[in-house]
Amino acid sequence: MNRSVEDHAPEIIRVRAEEVRPIRGVVLRPGQPADRLVYPGDDADSTLHLGCFVGHKIIVAVISVYDEPVPGTDEPAWRIRGMATLPEHRGCGLGAALAEASIAHAHGIRRAPVWCNARTSAAGYYERLGFARLGGEFEIEGIGPHFVMVRPTDSVL
DSSP states (O other): OOOOTTTSOEEEEEOOHHHHHHHIIIIISTTOOGGGGOOTTTTOTTOEEEEEEETTTEEEEEEEEEEOOOTTOOSOOEEEEEEEEOGGGTTSSHHHHHHHHHHHHHHHHOOOOEEEEEEGGGHHHHHHTTOEEEEEEEEETTTEEEEEEEEOTTOOO
8 A cells, every 4th residue: 555645744855875776676676686786877976866755764765866968969968867666655756756856956057958768667657757758669688678768958747
């Protein structure tokens, strides 16, 4: 059963890369070794990691945003990656809140498109967040089919 946001008001705060990795492992890369939970750029000064806490102590959702061009371009852009919510906390708007907070942070530094590699099964979710598919479906080995999805700088929920 999903917990409602009203049960415990969520708090979104900046966290360290090490704090997002356990949820990456549970949700995005179950059964994969710990080194697969470390993404390139995790420790860059421009990278932001956010965690959503419920009850001020339990991290239930995470997202990271990186300064990285859209594939095939050299134009400045932001990449969101590793967005994950524990199954029992889905459906409460935590992922959307994390996406908006990370995009607001990035745009506070530099307004630029935001993109991600979205799992095919999550493409509709990203479309509701203002992202559009760029190109065709592709496979990430060991993870599954994806689309590159881009949200222009003027897109809002």
